[in-house]
Amino acid sequence: MVYKDVKHDLEFYPALRERKNKNRYIAVKLEKKYKTGLPIEKLIQIAVDASTLDRGWRYILQHHPRLRGKDYGDKDALEGKKKAELGYGEIDKMADDIINTML
Numbered sequence: 481m482v483y484k485d486v487k488h489d490l491e492f493y494p495a496l497r498e499r500k501n502k503n504r505y506i507a508v509k510l511e512k513k514y515k516t517g518l519p520i521e522k523l524i525q526i527a528v529d530a531s532t533l534d535r536g537w538r539y540i541l542q543h544h545p546r547l548r549g550k551d552y553g554d555k556d557a558l559e560g561k562k563k564a565e566l567g568y569g570e571i572d573k574m575a576d577d578i579i580n581t582m583l
Contacts, residue, residue: 483566483567485509489505503524503527503528503531504520504524507520507523507524507526508520508523510526510527511523
């Protein structure tokens with residue numbers, strides 16, 4: 481459902497398409513889900529910090545294979561499962577259908 485929610489919000493709220501609004505959007509969505517009571521500016525900083533840490537983590541593992549965990553090779557299977565949970569399969573099927581009609 482995450483994919484559908486984000487897609488819907490980007491379609492109906494064009495201002496969200498601007499990069500400068502991405503972290504505020506994430507912060508608002510997190511507050512709605514978890515009801516932390518934290519100030520929105522604090523949640524924005526948390527979103528920025530989490531994204532930065534994630535990028536750093538992926539960069540290090542990409543460039544230093546010896547630091548990868550045993551499950552690193554399971555990425556494709558885990559991503560496939562998660563994509564199915566999030567509804568990506570429906571989007572992939574629609575894309576396949578569109579491509580097949582073009583052939």
